[in-house]
Amino acid sequence: MEKTLGIGMIGYSFMGRAHTNAFKKLPYIFYPPPAIPLLRGICGRNQKMVEEAAKRFGYEYATRRWRDLIEDPEIQILDNNGPNNIHAEPCIAALEAGKHTLVEKPLGLNLREAKQMYQVAQKAEKKGIKNMVCFSNRFAPAILLAKRLIKEGQLGEIYHFRADFLQDWLMDPDFPLAWRLRREIAGSGVHGDLNAHSIDMARFLVGEITRVCGWTRTFIKERPVPISASGLSGKGGKERGEVDVDDASLLWLEFENGAMGSLEASRFSMGSKSVWRIEICGSEGAVLFDLTRSNELQFYSGKDPAYARGFRTIIATEEEHPFIKYWWPPGHMLGWEDHHCNAIFHFVECVAKAKEVSPYGATFLDGLRCQEVLEAGLISAERREWVGIDEI
Amino acid sequence: MEKTLGIGMIGYSFMGRAHTNAFKKLPYIFYPPPAIPLLRGICGRNQKMVEEAAKRFGYEYATRRWRDLIEDPEIQILDNNGPNNIHAEPCIAALEAGKHTLVEKPLGLNLREAKQMYQVAQKAEKKGIKNMVCFSNRFAPAILLAKRLIKEGQLGEIYHFRADFLQDWLMDPDFPLAWRLRREIAGSGVHGDLNAHSIDMARFLVGEITRVCGWTRTFIKERPVPISASGLSGKGGKERGEVDVDDASLLWLEFENGAMGSLEASRFSMGSKSVWRIEICGSEGAVLFDLTRSNELQFYSGKDPAYARGFRTIIATEEEHPFIKYWWPPGHMLGWEDHHCNAIFHFVECVAKAKEVSPYGATFLDGLRCQEVLEAGLISAERREWVGIDEI
Amino acid sequence: MEKTLGIGMIGYSFMGRAHTNAFKKLPYIFYPPPAIPLLRGICGRNQKMVEEAAKRFGYEYATRRWRDLIEDPEIQILDNNGPNNIHAEPCIAALEAGKHTLVEKPLGLNLREAKQMYQVAQKAEKKGIKNMVCFSNRFAPAILLAKRLIKEGQLGEIYHFRADFLQDWLMDPDFPLAWRLRREIAGSGVHGDLNAHSIDMARFLVGEITRVCGWTRTFIKERPVPISASGLSGKGGKERGEVDVDDASLLWLEFENGAMGSLEASRFSMGSKSVWRIEICGSEGAVLFDLTRSNELQFYSGKDPAYARGFRTIIATEEEHPFIKYWWPPGHMLGWEDHHCNAIFHFVECVAKAKEVSPYGATFLDGLRCQEVLEAGLISAERREWVGIDEI
């Protein structure tokens, strides 16, 4: 008989929807599936909306109380897609209750929470309870191809890591003070939202970070207090409140292996809808990636003959590329949601087959390391000086 | 109570899988859904495989006999994804039995079949029975944006339509004689497979075609007879058989409105995984599209000031773009499968709300028109002269 | 003492200016130069303008009578950049007078002239008198790199040649009937102007052409008769005249080696300033080139490992690339005029060192072959049927 895994979900709008979609596609896309996810319970703050979400997605029940999911013996996996300020408590409770736990990035609201979450996860791991932070972009086949090329030494010694994550959805001064713009809920602004991705990718592809230098700015200091909000959008009223998070965040990373890292994240980069341009240059080659064209990896090999060297655009949809065998024939592009499908399949497989989440999936340890760098970046930006990761 | 529609599916490998995925995503992506698809029966030639498919995708039963689907009173929609030689009979039977009918392109194995299918569909339509040929690429938001720009007159009078649909999966001489390489099953080679898409797009965006000139070639004349095959791949044995379809097909189109059309389709275009480059140039502007980067539309407006004119890359993932409101926030890319989801949602909505499939969806009439052009192209290629659509 | 070569120039506006620039840059760019060009005489129709040109460019004298150049014993090279209808006579006279002769494409106004010119050139060649048709784009380093890759077999057997040469300078219906729009002067429209380039490139990179199929169209049938004109621009008056040349010309080429060629040339392709997109696909690899980015060659090698294949963008400005050693350090781009510099340096070197103009330069034989294909194309377009090159 087929193995099943009961799923408890926190969140139902943007990321909750993307994750639920991944669980629903898993059994027939990743065939034969390592286990069949059963959508048990979904939790959200608004009773009416969470009930509608349960109906829409096929969860057996809806609740406003996340402890219901922890107490449900039919749930084996907790997937926490709530705002950053409700990451820690439910994840800790789930892990202590022996539930495999998946959480959206960043791990916690702050470093203190992240450390605590990691410690609990470490204990649970000894009992075979899995944990993962959903850095889903690791699972783009083109990124996994970059990982392979680097691992094979095709880039040689790494000198440069660059990552610009650029958006422009916040440029309207009348865009309201949504949760992502409030420090008490989000921890920080674009820094924790988008630099988190770049830091995780830096660690995934280049290595550990030892020191950072940060620079942040808030271009619009006051915004309308929202009268309604969901996901990234929402409507503001006449009252205005102070924005206490960053609109743009620049960060330099000193890597253990000597590479220089340069990050830029902005919600004020007009024209960039969701550009995430990553460049890694080494002594033997280089790779470039842009999330806008996420099926493509640019690869330059110094080993090509001198008259025929150039960045080659690899369409990472061939059978030789990671995860592609589960999807469509070569040349048929994956979309953004499919990286989440790959990530969640990986987690379910790790749970079902007792495999290691690392190195492809980001564990709570990776989440903690990322948060250390994020925190050091914020401290550095405040103090206007370099901050060692071991100093915080 | 929510409306439901029972689905009968023919085919389970490549396209059958893509369509089933679309039906499964419909209820929670296109929310609130116009109707809930119920996966009733699935039909295929291999008993073991079709049974496995039923289990994998959640169909209530599997059958090798497509008439079972026609006879099932719980089925309201027949979705025919079988090889081209089993398009006509099941579709006709379904329409006559009062079932809404969706079929993969091309409509029939040949023009004779297509005509017959259209006639039956026309009769059924009078009773409210819907028909659609699944030219799914019409439903890429970037293509619908092109449609809008053209309709608004932003391109002016159209002078040029160009479409190169290029692949390279057939270049290995040891690739076996799969069904797509056999005239009796596929009708033609790359001509009916890929030029069909370009012709439909030409009609969708530019208008009716009056005369054509064709040129085809078969580069590899003999191939191994397959000992197993599924989808686009498969294995060949020692025996070799003649290839009686085209590997490359070039086609010129004379449009009613005076535009010149130029098509090229090839399975021997090394390096092109699934390039479909479409260019439409008019007196006031131009648009370019490439399926490889299907979220993007290039648009040149002659109305921009002279010093600031250029092709602009529109990322068609904004709320203002068709279908995007159902998906993810701006900047989150759709994948290939999602065009199918949009197409099938459109059909289900037309069925549920008694709306017209046209002009966005391709009806059997569009399928027939496309097949006329395809057939005229083959005749022209044989005779090596221009052939009027009204001559065939 | 340094060798010198006296230059006689016909034409002073667009191409005459580009060629004169090439002669002037030769001594210090292509250092040490094979010979020093001395600008002797320049010929044009308008006395005042040709005198000004002589002064501007440093020619010793100006004349309205091209025979003056032929009769000048100090002139060793005639460079004919006049309109197409004055190619034949001066070139023939020059060759018969023992002057090395360079002519802008196309060779003659029509096939008859081209044949005659070739015959005279052939005789002269036996006496060491050189001839070249200035297909300058052959001398873009990226094109010569393509030539090298093809010669080395890195593309294998060629299946497809595609070339779209697209402009939009003629779209304004009030653009006057300049010489390029009059059959008696230009021979044909965009066909002889731009398809000439594509045909020469097809022969240069793929091989001989055996049969063609053509399709032409004139979108704007009447235009203002010009009251002044120079180069591509000019002003029209109130009188209107009939356009008797093509605005767009499509051409299919059957190559001796079995490849399929597909050409499109248009002056009505809105947004394309001077796009010349060339694609060559073979059994082992492919190359793409676009004149808009003429320092770049895209190269796809089927020999790269399956997981790392892709079109690589080679910036052809490295020391290993043809002609680059004469120019700037790697990464410093050449412009359009520099291909002409390379071409003219090649011709001067062939003259000075008694080297063969072929295979890199196009001889009058190449010009003749090109013109045969052009003429066959026009005949085919009129008859609306395939025409063999040996039939004309």
Next chain:
Amino acid sequence: MEKTLGIGMIGYSFMGRAHTNAFKKLPYIFYPPPAIPLLRGICGRNQKMVEEAAKRFGYEYATRRWRDLIEDPEIQILDNNGPNNIHAEPCIAALEAGKHTLVEKPLGLNLREAKQMYQVAQKAEKKGIKNMVCFSNRFAPAILLAKRLIKEGQLGEIYHFRADFLQDWLMDPDFPLAWRLRREIAGSGVHGDLNAHSIDMARFLVGEITRVCGWTRTFIKERPVPISASGLSGKGGKERGEVDVDDASLLWLEFENGAMGSLEASRFSMGSKSVWRIEICGSEGAVLFDLTRSNELQFYSGKDPAYARGFRTIIATEEEHPFIKYWWPPGHMLGWEDHHCNAIFHFVECVAKAKEVSPYGATFLDGLRCQEVLEAGLISAERREWVGIDEI
């Protein structure tokens, strides 16, 4: 009678050659010319080489003593393309002798020199003696178009300036210690070489800089001492010496107007031959430029309708674009050397017509401002803290 201007040139290899080329093309490209440059004297360190250069380029005499140029009454313009350590003395002498003075960037070897040079230039300017630092990239038509768009307010308030200037010619550890790698001659490494360009562009397009934060690194600490060297290349012997300049330099800029600037310059960016990617994002629009495709400007306008916004690729070769009227018809691309031609034409015109070098040309004041930022960057990199421009 036509005005002439005698030219005295320091340097004959890379930049000296590019500038001489510009003076030679000026009279017939920029027609009618504001004055005719006469190539009087050229100065270099190696007697044999400078004599050959004089012959090659057509200078009347060669000298190893730059004072000869200052003392020559027939010279009106001194163009100093020597290494950075011989910028100050000759320029100062020339200005004091009443000669219009042009110098390659950076202005001086260090800030002290730059200040002195500026003071002398300021005095000379009062007597009508012109000065310019040859930041030639300002004169790319696409950059001047960006300047226009910004000036017209089409970008609104500027939030972000990004500039990555990336090369890879130094990655071979056996590349010798050429002059650009020695602090006493070059002042700094890639910082003064390439960040100088980015800083000037930042000031040109965005505005004054108030504070900086720098980070530099030397990846290869020892290199062979050269036995011969010219321009960027050369050969090393067995002896090795210490590299005392930076291989990579990152720099953050705080602008007076509140914008954030982020610069990266590297000679260790594998695969980038001479990538200079500039991005400027404001509240209303954005522009992108890459030196690799220097005829193109990407422009995003927030004023386009929401469904049709995107970065448009403007090919800046239309008559409406700066300097283009002197060159070729639309669509015919300029090369790298042509920006120098434009720059030198501008300077000659300013001299001949007593026009202001500013705002399009960079004056010694601009050179000084640039050098202040460069110096602040180096100090910041050493101290690892932000440094105000007014602190140095």
